Amino acid sequence: MDDRSPIPPRWLDPHFLQPPVPEPSILREGLLAALEEMRVWTRLMAEHAKFIRMGLDPNRAQEELFREADRFAVRLDALYDQTIHTSPHAPTDALYALREQTIHVVNELIRFKREIIQALEDCKALAILPAVLCAHVRREADRFVGTLERSKTGLRTKTYAVLGLPDGNRRAETLPRLLYGRVTPATLHTVAMEEILFFSRTHAEHAGHLALTFRPEVQDAYRREALAFEKAFEELLHLAMEVERSGQGMRKLLTESRKATEAFCAYLSKTLRDLTTCRIPTGQANFPPLIADHMRREALYYLDILHRLEPVLAT
Numbered sequence: 001m002d003d004r005s006p007i008p009p010r011w012l013d014p015h016f017l018q019p020p021v022p023e024p025s026i027l028r029e030g031l032l033a034a035l036e037e038m039r040v041w042t043r044l045m046a047e048h049a050k051f052i053r054m055g056l057d058p059n060r061a062q063e064e065l066f067r068e069a070d071r072f073a074v075r076l077d078a079l080y081d082q083t084i085h086t087s088p089h090a091p092t093d094a095l096y097a098l099r100e101q102t103i104h105v106v107n108e109l110i111r112f113k114r115e116i117i118q119a120l121e122d123c124k125a126l127a128i129l130p131a132v133l134c135a136h137v138r139r140e141a142d143r144f145v146g147t148l149e150r151s152k153t154g155l156r157t158k159t160y161a162v163l164g165l166p167d168g169n170r171r172a173e174t175l176p177r178l179l180y181g182r183v184t185p186a187t188l189h190t191v192a193m194e195e196i197l198f199f200s201r202t203h204a205e206h207a208g209h210l211a212l213t214f215r216p217e218v219q220d221a222y223r224r225e226a227l228a229f230e231k232a233f234e235e236l237l238h239l240a241m242e243v244e245r246s247g248q249g250m251r252k253l254l255t256e257s258r259k260a261t262e263a264f265c266a267y268l269s270k271t272l273r274d275l276t277t278c279r280i281p282t283g284q285a286n287f288p289p290l291i292a293d294h295m296r297r298e299a300l301y302y303l304d305i306l307h308r309l310e311p312v313l314a315t
């Protein structure tokens with residue numbers, strides 16, 4: 001190092017090791033983008049905690065896990081209420097604090113989900129909740145936190161491996177929907193690819209889970225439809241990997257994804273209606289109606305992503 005140099009080396013720059021402080025308008029834009037994600041996902045996170053609570057075997061050995069799941073459900077319900085009652089015109093400090101609080105609580109939920117997955121895999125906890133479904137909701141929570149952290153300073157904090165995407169160590173974009181206009185077309189292309197990979201897998205798993213939990217024989221028509229959706233989303237996952245490899249076919253992929261998701265949404269809405277009006281054969285199914293509603297809202301969220309991306313990327 002030359003001490004006489006008027007320009008300090010980069011590692012002496014106090015800002016070098018820290019992310020740049022965003023301009024006030026960019027800070028505000030990031031907070032509003034985060035709020036929009038939180039309005040969807042804090043409710044879904046509360047429901048994840050309730051599904052875990054409901055899925056544990058009610059013997060005394062699981063009592064502590066049950067209570068912890070319940071505490072998460074209560075905390076996340078409160079966080080959801082706070083989120084939907086927070087106006088986009090709220091002071092910047094309030095929006096900032098709400099985002100930080102959400103990241104903190106959801107990170108704790110992720111830790112809890114990992115603990116449950118491990119306990120189920122080691123047969124140290126008993127539940128009707130499948131370990132694979134617990135891994136599914138853990139990935140959704142990681143993606144959600146990724147969007148909130150991305151809204152801060154553009155930091156990409158989640159790897160493909162953490163989100164269950166092929167290509168392991170790469171950092172995922174996890175870009176909140178309201179920031180799509182802020183990035184280059186090339187980045188938006190990567191965002192589209194990641195979301196299609198993530199949600200094709202997500203919906204295939206939703207359909208596969210429903211197929212397993214409709215009542216055998218009496219609800220076979222519902223089960224067969226669920227299996228067809230599972231297959232359709234698995235095929236879309238493979239098509240997405242092919243488009244990523246070849247760099248061609250994004251228009252077709254977006255269109256096919258949208259059509260399949262619209263059809264899946266309609267199927268989930270009908271299933272939910274049949275469950276809540278007890279018109280499904282035998283009047284009930286082996287899963288609560290909230291599961292169908294939860295999956296329907298995740299499909300609607302993905303449709304919103306596709307509707308935003310299709311006009312700019314379908315070329």
Ligand SMILES: [Fe+2]
Pocket residue numbers: 044048137140294298
């Ligand atoms: Fe979910």
Ligand SMILES: [Fe+2]
Pocket residue numbers: 136137140202206295298
């Ligand atoms: Fe899900």
